[in-house]
Amino acid sequence: MADITDIKSIVYTEKSLGLQEEGYIVVQTSDKVTKNQLKTILKEYFGVNPVKINSLRMKGKTKRFRGIEGKRDNYKKFYVKLPEGANIESLAV
Template identity: 65%
Template sequence: MADITDIKSIMYTEKSLTLQENGVLVVQTSPKISKHQLKEVFKEYFNITPLRINSLNQEGKVKKFRGVKGQKASFKKFYVKLPEGKNIESLAI
């Protein structure tokens, strides 16, 4: 069972802000959560039933840190379509 702690953050980028104007939230989560579990989290904690949820596995980039190769952490990204007129007050900009 997933809960609110599986949501790492809401992404605020130029693309995600334009999507947010159209009622789509971009959520970064842990890789273990599924679409159905995320839908239950939104129902339970925010009292909103998402219309559609799309997922994307984002692999960590390989970077150099002081000449030593390393890899950033992988994460899962969800695009959550909210019903018309609904938003999450605590996340409003």
């Protein structure tokens, strides 16, 4: 079962801040989290019932550091549409 610790971060980019004005937040999680699990996390911990959730599976990039090749972790990125007037204060910029 997913927990709040599965949320890695909230994404703050130029695109995500523009979407925030339309009522969306962008959440980066571990690659095991599903839409239903994220929905229950948002209900339990933040008291918000999302209207819509879209997800992307992001593959980790392969990088070199001092000649040693490594790989970043895979993760999921969720676009969460919040109900009108709903706000998560701890996530707002």
